[in-house]
Amino acid sequence: MLVVETEKLTKKFGDFTALDKLDLSIEAGETYGLLGPNGSGKTTTIKILTGLTKATSGTATILGKRVPSKAIMQKIGYMPQETAVYLDNTVHENLALYSQIFGMGAEETSKRESAMLKFVDLTDWKDSMVTNLSGGMKHRLSLACALIHEPKLLLLDEPTVGVDPELRATFWEYFRKLAKKGITVIITTHYMDEASHCTKVGLLRQGRLIAEGQPEALKKQYGMDSLEDVFLTLARRRDVK
């Protein structure tokens, strides 16, 4: 089953083309890494999928529904680049807000909240003020907020930027667990080495998909040791053309 599908998705900001006829098909259960340097269109793709930005032309569908759509929001978990938690509230109050927004009842809320706190290892910090938490804890809370309503699709915009190596490893551990539960994860990053954690990656450059496939298969196909080399080789080839 296709969870995300885009067809000739294009986004222009004035003369600048951020996305150029992008075609994506992402299967259920995939952990899909959208890779590319800054300005390659990763965040724009996520913003169109979340409905935060409108595409100039082309279409995007999530679970068979054209976006933007309010109805589909119930099934999406979104973690923005920023920490996106309320600093002057407690961990519990942050999670309570999102569970209420997603229409969960009191019983379900407390059950899901405990599960999420355990998942991101914040159970002991439930009643702490977010402002007093470390940066890593805030990031974990942000992920918990995105997951509280058991989304089918998780959209993560550069979740590992500015995150220390230990937490980055923890995050990938989380994402693996989510994938096991059948949750489709789309993650953007410019750290090419992280892509080995994904089941599939798409290399994005100047708003176009220049290569796509399983990380190992891609390396083999181009005879390179790392995805970074694959990217650079492809980029050079295009420039020569």
Add this chain to the structure above:
Amino acid sequence: MNARRAFAFTRRTLQQFRHDRRTLGFVLGMPLLMVIIFGYTFGGEVSNIKVISINQDLGLPAGTMPNFPNGLNMGDRMDKSLSTNTLSIERTADVDAAREKVDKAQTWAVIIFPSNFTQNFIQKMAGNVSSPKPVVEIYLDGSNPNIAATFMKSINSAILSAINKLAAEMNQSSRDMPVSIERDYAYGGSGLKFIDYFAPGVISFAIMMVTTMITIILFVFEKRNGTLQRLLVSPATEGEIVFGYAMAFAVIGIIQSVVILSAAILLFGVTIQGNIFLAFFVILLLAFGHQGLGILLSAGAKNELQAIQFIPLILFPSVLLAGLFWPIESITPILQPVSWFIPLKYGIDAERSIMLRGWGIEQVWPQVLALVFFACLTLGLSVLLLKRRR
């Protein structure tokens, strides 16, 4: 509109205030400080006080007094000595219509020189003990003690200057020329202090400032911190977000008003003539409108520093032109129409009428309507603004 979702924002915001003691202190402390400081220290000059002067004095016809071959009309003399700087005088003959204008707060006072004024004045001057005293009748709206006091001062000096002039002309001592003033208050009275007049204005002003400032800063934070994006990628509608916040500010506004009113009553013995619930209702309308204004302004600020720059922009027109300290009539005529576009003016007008004059909704509805319009406009535009963001 899903109420549960909307109230989730309300709850979250109120919890934030509960945790953030300093902001809570600001919300409650700033208005308190204002009441106290201004209540004790302020006493500004007022000008252009609207009054009606009615001269019924028949005077003495020509030829009755050797010194005055053309006759004498003391009412006319005093009327002409009234200061045109302080007072803006309208002259009519219809007493009932004039008194009604005071009742409707269209003018501050009526001054009446009765028909026998000059006659009694001359009789009294001549030492006729049985003659009644010459009386200047005054019907005054005392709801603004500052205006009432300035007005009385101006009446006294007008009478005094007319008497002194007459004394000089007659080579007589002005001490033999007594005039009484009979005052009748439409509202307020000699017991009304400046703080009574000031309290409704401070409440309105504090609600306006706190609501606008905190909304701007909260929304700039939401925008910069990514929480707003997260809310927009949820089933919550823009209407629910705005409504949820509005409810939070309604609660904060009510708490603020209770604190300010309690302080005004306990510290300064302020009295409230009208319906307190109507007063609270007007406060809520003010809070809603300015919350919308805050959201709209937050769109123009990239960060908290830029947000703070909006403060003087809202502060100064409101302080100077909304009638907080001095009546709008005292402002330069060119600037007066500007005040029509300051929502705070309607809030202050309504609160003063309710708290000092004891007016009900049947009299303050124009101001209430203006505030409802302002709230609908800014909140409606806020919803559109958030919608445009996606």
